[in-house]
Amino acid sequence: MKEIVRSMEMPSNKVLSIKEDLKEKIMQSEDAVFKELHTKEKYIEALYIKTISDETVIQDYVVKPFFEITTAERFLDYLQSHPKVKPFENEEQTLEELIRGVAILFYQDFIFIFDSKVDRNNSVLDTTVETTIQGPQSGLSESLPTNLGLIRHRYPETTLKVESTTIGAISKTKVMILHDEKLVDQDVLRRVKEFLASVDIQMFQTGEQLLDLIKKSNRALFPVMLVTERPDRVAVNLAAGKVVLLVSGSSFAVVLPTVMKDFMASMEDIYQTYWVSIFLQVLRYVGFVTSLILPGLYVAVTSYNPELFRFQLALSIAGSRTAVPYPSFVEVVIMLFMMELLTEASIRLPKAIGPTATTVGGLILGQAATEAGLVSNIMIIIVSAVAISNFVVPINAFSFSVRIVKYIILALATCFGLVGVVLGFFMFLAYMVKLDSFGQPFLTLVQTKSSKE
Amino acid sequence: MNRYFLYLVILNMLINVIIFIPKILIEYRYKGAVMGVLIAIPIGIGMNYLYSHALNKFPGQGLPEILAHSKYRWLVNLHLGSIQIMWFSAGLITLLGFTDILSRFVNPEMPKLFLITIYLAAIFLIIQLPTKRVMYFLEIVLYLNTPLIGFIIYKTLTSEFLSWDSILEVGTHLFEKPSLKAMAAATYSFSGFTNLIIFNRVIKERLKIWNFIIILFLGIFNLFTTFFIPIGFHGSDGAQEYLYPWISTSDSLRLVYSPIERVLYIFLMFYMSISLMSISIHWHVALELLKGTFKEKENKKKNWMILAAFTCCAFAGVLFLNTVLLNKITAYWMILLLGVEVITVTIFFLWARRRTA
Amino acid sequence: MKTLVKWRLIVISLSAVLLLNGCGFKDIDKRLFVVSIGVDKAKNSSKKYLVSLKFAIPGGKNKANDFFIVTEKADSMAEAVRAIKTKVDKEIDFSHAKVVVFSEEMVKLTDNAGVYYWLARRRDIQEIAWVAIGTPTAMDVLKVKPKSEQLPSNALFLSLGKDGSETPYIISEFYFDMKKRLIERGLDPFLPIIEAKKELLEVNSVGLFNKSKLILSLTQEETKILNHIMNRENKSALWVKTGNIKFIVSTTKIKTKYKIITLKGKQPCIKVSVKVKGNIEEMTAKITNEQLSRFEKAAEKRLKKQIKEVLVKIQKANVDPIGFGLRYRSRHFNNNDWEEWQRIYPHLAFKVDAKVEISDTGLIE
Secondary structure: HHHHHHHHOOOOHHHHHHHHHHHHHHHOOOOOOEEEEOOOOOOEEEEEEEOOOOHHHHHHHHHHHHHOOOOOOHHHHHHHHHHOOOOOOOOOHHHHHHHOOOOEEEEOOOEEEEEOOOOOOOOOEEOOOOOOOOOOOEEOOOOOOHHHHHHHHHHHOOEEEEEEEOOOOOEEEEEEEEEEOOOOOOHHHHHHHHHHHOOOOOOOOOOOOHHHHHHHHHHOOOOOOOOEOOOHHHHHHHOOOOEEEEEEEOOOOOEEEEOOOOOOOOHHHHOOOOHHHHHHHHHHHHHHHHHHHHHHHHHHHOOOOOOOOOHHHHHHHHHHOOOOOOOHHHHHHHHHHHHHHHHOOOOOOOOOOOHHHHHHHHHHHHHHHOOOOOOOHHHHHHHHHHHHHHHHOHHHHHHHHHHHHHHHHHHHHHOOOHHHHHHHHHHHHHHHHOOOOOOOOEEOOOOOOOOOO | OHHHHHHHHHHHHOOOOOOOOOHHHOOOOOOHHHHHHHHHHHHHHHHHHHHHHHHOOOOOOOOHHHHHOOHHHHHHHHHHHHHHHHHHHHHHHHHHHHHHHHHHHHOOOOHHHHHHHHHHHHHHHHHOOOOOHHHHHHHHHHHHHHHHHHHHHHHHHHHHOOHHHHHHHHHHHOOOOOHHHHHHHHHHHHHHHHHHHHHHHHHOOOHHHHHHHHHHHHHHHHHHHHHHHHHHHOOOOOHOOOOOOOHHHHHEEEEOOOOEEEEEHHHEEEEEEEHHHEEEEEEHHHHHHHHHHOOOOOHHHHHHHHHHHHHHHHHHHHOOOOOHHHHHHHEEEEEEEEHHHHHHHHHHHHHHHHHHH | OOHHHHHHHHHHHHHHHHOOOOOOOOOOOHHEEEEEEEEEEEOOOOOEEEEEEEEEEEEOOOOOOEEEEEEEOOOOOOHHHHHHOOOOOOOEEEOOEEEEEEHHHHHHOOOOOOHHHHHHHHHOOOOOOOEEEEEOOOOHHHHHOOOOOOOOHHHHHHHOOOOOOOOOOOOOOOOOHHHHHHOOOOOOEEEEEEOOOOOOOOOEEOOOEOOEEEEEEEEHHHHHHHHHHOOOOEEEEEEEEEEEEEEEEEEEEEEEEEEOOOOOEEEEEEEEEEEOOOOEEEEEEEOOOHHHHHHHHHHHHHHHHHHHHHHHHHHHHHOOOOOOOOOOOOOOOOOOOOHHHHHHHOOOOOEEEEEEEEEOOOOOO
């Protein structure tokens, strides 16, 4: 009691120096605010940055009570018991909090950190990348607390553990690590944490960057983590014992470890009846294999092993190729290249003219190319089949990788014919088996839950 | 994990088409092959049982780990070394045999050396994986291919051109004196168990008895198909004229409604992956044993040196061996393999019993 | 650094691979597909054979598929093919040669083994190519272009394969089966005979071989009966005449079994039993369903007679397309069973037992 009375009069030198320090560091900014409030018995000082702090919160929880509560002791009690108020720890941390939007309160001999962060991006967005016909339609928002709320809402388990860390030398982005304590593989969790600690980057904006960072360490062709915008997918993966990373300011969550099976799964599988989802799964795998080997197979069949297909088919391929002036692999490369350009262009183009460009490119170009005798009819069918089946793969990051692999198989087919296609495909499978995602093999037939190698 | 053991045995059963076994068996069809096959079945099953039973006492360990603390270092090295050479040559014969088939049927104008490079590339990718991953990959390959082989066998068995009289005619030569070559060739179908030397690392449980029952039935069925189906298709007198009886048999099947009319190509595509897997498994065992023989820490350089040596052997094989010679060598090699297997199994079984008793 | 070296290695090996490329790479439009091969006996020449290859010309968007035939006289197939290669502009590809036609004169020659085995030695000729005898010459058969034919030689493929017309008068033969019969003791080859008419191909008889030489040609009806005995085709028709009523049984199932019985002291015999199921398709007088059993008997009698005649005819020619000899060998454990069979076969008796089941008289009674 005595102590408080003493400190009521004048803050100590230490507090004063901290105050001056902070003020000096922050006050160059236009939007920094230093405010003093006085009543008869007490006075308080507040320091905050108004662009990232919510001034109404300060008004409601600091200013109003300050004038309503008359005695100095009572107001101190109020501050100390308020849930938004944290005691001061050290100067460095305080400064860091300050630039994230908290208000620093200097009251008597105490320094308080008052959480007045404003959350401007907390609106829940609609899914745009991983759309489904049925099931939830809303995705994550760009605000970390909102996202955490969304996930907690879908995953009401006491075992859900949330830890946080920061990544990025400049951006100091807050990253939350979510996992279910009961289900998670501790070994995987350890690896994830090690990985996050090893990340060395200046600006960290979104989870997708992690894909790239992990690639630089082992040059993987495939993403080994899943980036998703769907809270339902996050919840399902949490229940499967995976680790989820939420990044502040990004409406995408990162799921670790991710294996081939996850990339081929769409949330729709859960929302459909059994046979429908089995059918869709099979369809996806068939599409995946088709887009991988079809161009290679075409080259192998037309240039090395025309005996593979029955005579009628061989003859019609030969017939459609008679006008084409160059070898089959050049034909395939030209058409595939055109197709890649079209796909790229239609992503970049504004939404309004995107479809037009694709139609013009796809239909008219294809038609004209065959008319001019530059490519064969069958080639057009193959290229469009490849293009379409490629997009059957539900996760974008993965289908982009598949786009690259088909060129490798095409190259092998050009050099080795049918052997090249088959071995190329199996080498690709072997590569996927070799790849691991935080200790989990990327591709296995039976995905055992926790495999310790 | 029990299934991993089955995979290894089944792989050897599948690959025997490439490694000249139908040819050797059919050559001796009137001279004791039938009896040889019948004798080979109990021998094969027996060795399977004894060896896996002995290894089962060391769950999750490969032979190098088991023998790591042995006092007789030279004996261990000799033991590992001989198996390693046998297993490397098994892979080599498969590789050369299959390259020969490919250069005959799929890429006749391509030099064999060129053809073998892509195989080596794929093999080296696989054999350097950890043992567990090799197993995972084997599982995937088998699951992708088993429906196909099942379909082809179904097609052969229901074909109207399969002459049961020809098969029975060979069957009537049952009471000939059994031929050693044919018997050794037939036991090869069962000798997939030897891969356990390394692959015991991934088998952590006891092998149950039903494994051996399945192997028994699969083995009988497998030997029947490898030996008798070509005879049924090409006649008891005519089958031996073919260099690759089974490949010619698959070419004798016609799929009326499939876009690929000739089963030959389906069959070859299927065997491209099966032979890749078989060579990789054998060479993975050889590679791991080599690593186990030199007890030092493994480094990248040494690894590359071993692979370079493998490559040289493969190239030399392609350059100096022709099919007929390879065929002859294989027949004697089979006898040698049978000998090595019997010795290895007996020694190890006795040693394991003394060790654990 | 290490990865950089690795990449350099990959780039070097890839470029080496690309430089090496070109071995075996030949586009489909640079190949000429042989669709059928014809072998005739050369006339007025010192050479032995006249080999003709029928090439398919793929059609484009607006033109139909076409074909042309190149012929060459030579003493062997290999020589002929080498000579034909100099006459065409593209690489000859045998991988789609699905029909091989020998002329009747040619198969009557004795030493044709070289030609027959040439087909097996070449890796690119299918084992499932059909083989047949062509009359008057093989060349004539190749030349025929039926009106309904869209692709060159497709009419031949369809009639010899079971996917087109299904008739009991065609016993088609795959090459691998012929090769088996060429050396299997106790099983002789046979080939269907294709007759070239102006715009039609007629396949309705079969030629029986004594190993490599043509011995006997069967008539149309005999071919059908042989087909029944060999269980090759279920859909057939039986013509039966009893009294003055003629009727035709359209069959849905024909199953033939045979058993060789050799008892000591008795004449060896073969018991052949045929089971036929079908219905009446046409008749000259009214038959009611109650009377069917009578007509079944009549049909059985007729079938028995026909089968026996064919069997005896085959036996007289001392050929064995059905494989009685092989059956005998497969049921006897002794090593000289083949010599025994050769003694037995000429005086073998046939006991034929037929059972015909007529289910109804079609849609109307």
